Amino acid sequence: MKVTVKKIDDANILVSGAVENSVIEANIDRLAREAGKQMKVDGFRQGKVPPHIVKKLHGDKLRQDAESEALKALMDMGIAEAGINAADIIGEPIFKKYDKKEDKIEVELELSLRPDVKAEGYEKAVPTFKKPTATAKEVDEKLKEIASQNAPFEKIKRKRAVKDGDMTLIDFEGFVDGVAFDGGKAEKFNLKIGSGQFIPGFEEQIIGMKYDEQKDVVVTFPKEYQSADLAGKEATFKVTLHEIQEQKEAELDDALAQKLLSDEKATxxxxxxxxxxxxxxxxxxxxxxxxxxxxxxxxxxxxxxxxxxxxxxxxxxxxxxxxxxxxxxxxxxxxxxxxxxxxxxxxxxxxxxxxxxxxxxxxxxxxxxxxxxxxxxxxxxxxxxxxxxxxxxxxxxxxxxxxxxxxxxxxxxxxxxxxxxxxxxxxxx
Known part of the structure; x- marks a missing residue:
């Protein structure tokens, strides 16, 4: 085999050459002899299968492997001719030509190399910027927000209807076409109205309910709902309201800091x-x-x-x-x-x-x-x-x-x- 090498640029080279049929046939003969030493075929002792029998049984695979070996040899010759390190080759070669003729296979393949990046002068490319700060107002607003999220809920002293933001204690059971479904029932369940914890439309229908009231809440499961049996279907939930809780005013003190930071010494x-x-x-x-x-x-x-x-x-x-x-x-x-x-x-x-x-x-x-x-x-x-x-x-x-x-x-x-x-x-x- 003869190869020629053309440098496209610092990261790519083109290897051209021809693989003669004689090389492929020699590879097939050798692979058939090696395979015959490992094979077991009826009528022959194990390891004594003649090459012509191996070729008859596995001719296509032998030719494929023989061509692959010849191409690998051609590529290795190209690498040696180019004087490059095989370890620098990156990815798979790109075949620009693979033309099977009567007596040979004409091949052109492009090999790519890992670029040599000179890590110099890059500091100049770094953009300048002013590092962000936090104002006292922003800190106070964040503090109030996090304190509100952690403020406790207490049972209301005077009975009233449910409002957005309330914590409710409810029983519920869901039905589709009049039949209860798995996972659709709970007792004494805490649900914060407005949390988005339940199916869209459910929490909104709890607003206005009064103590010990029972109500049918009708919703439709989203089409992309995780349970295929319920996705896109209308369901009726029988809901009983037991209790309403309001969130207390948050106390901004050392005790809050100690709770949030899990540190008894925090202020x-x-x-x-x-x-x-x-x-x-x-x-x-x-x-x-x-x-x-x-x-x-x-x-x-x-x-x-x-x-x-x-x-x-x-x-x-x-x-x-x-x-x-x-x-x-x-x-x-x-x-x-x-x-x-x-x-x-x-x-x-x-x-x-x-x-x-x-x-x-x-x-x-x-x-x-x-x-x-x-x-x-x-x-x-x-x-x-x-x-x-x-x-x-x-x-x-x-x-x-x-x-x-x-x-x-x-x-x-x-x-x-x-x-x-x-x-x-x-x-x-």
Whole structure:
């Protein structure tokens, strides 16, 4: 086999060559002999199956494997000819040509290399900004809000009808088409009116009920309801009101601070300082995600100039096209399926965005190494665990989902990116 190598740019090379049929046939003979030593076929002793029998039984698979081996050898020759390190090759090769002729297979394949990003001068790309602060008024408003959320409820002294914001004590049982359904019954259940805890329309119909009143509350389950048996169906709940509770005025004192901070030595000033830090953190997070991060990525992409591996760019374009396809209606999707030129136009449309995304990934990787930014697997698991807890999901199930769908590397990359940008912007100080 002979190969020629052409350098496209610093990140891509084109390997051209031809694989003669004699090479493929020699590979088939060798693979057949090796397989015959392992196979068991009726009429032959194990390990003594003749090559011609192996070829007869597994001819297509042998030829496929023989061609793969020959292509691998051709690619290795191209790598050696180009004088590159095989470890620098990234992703899968792109076949530009694979033409089977009578006596040979003519091949052109493009190999991509990991870019060499010179991590220099990037400090100039970091945008300047004024770090957010928290005013005394904002801290006081936050304090009143959190105190109100934690103020206790007490049974009302004079009987009246239910109002929005009340805590109620109710019995209820739900029926669909006159038949009670599983999970639709409870006794002495605490429901805060206006909390949105129940099906839309339920809590609003409790408003105006009086002590010991019984009422039929009619609602319709959402179409996307988790139980398929109930989704989209009308249900009647027989409700009995036992008690109404009002929320007491919140006391802003050291006792509140000690309760909220789980610290017997905490004071109201301690709580205010914590709330001040929280407000500053929330403001900083908002300005980082909405302004600083996009500006920094754009500036870094503009600052660095290096060739991108074509195969990785094509993968990113594929991902963006697939994401758009998932959002398309069936009619629109059909138009693209029937018109390949529209797909190519769409690929061209997202190409620049994909290139910038790939470029940013390599920049972050290089700068993270330069700035000694690391995120270990335990940090990734802890972050996913916390997010799952905050959203009311089972952390173990969420982590399992990320593992099974190979999403952990993306989460880790995102955490490294945020750590790096935080350091560059001075947000971690």
């Amino acid at each position: 109201l000033d301690t709580l205010k300082e914590k709330l001040k830090e929280q407000i500053v953190s929330e403001k900083t997070s908002k300005v980082y995600n909405e302004k600083l991060k996009p500006e920094l990525i754009e500036a870094l992409v503009k600052h660095f100039d290096f060739a991108l591996p074509h195969n990785i760019v094509e993968q990113e374009i594929d991902a963006k096209i697939n994401a758009k396809a998932r959002e398309m209606k069936e009619e629109e999707l059909k138009v693209y399926q029937e018109n390949p030129e529209k797909v190519e136009a769409l690929r061209d449309e997202v190409r620049e965005e994909a290139e910038n995304s790939v470029k940013a990934t390599f920049i972050v990787d290089a700068l993270a190494k330069k700035e000694a930014i690391n995120v270990d697997d335990q940090e990734v698991s802890q972050a996913i665990y916390y997010e799952a807890m905050m959203s009311g999901q089972d952390p173990q199930q969420v982590i399992k989902y990320y593992q099974e769908n190979n999403l952990l590397p993306a989460v880790k990359m995102g955490m490294i990116e945020d750590k790096l940008f935080g350091k560059l912007l001075g947000l971690d100080s």
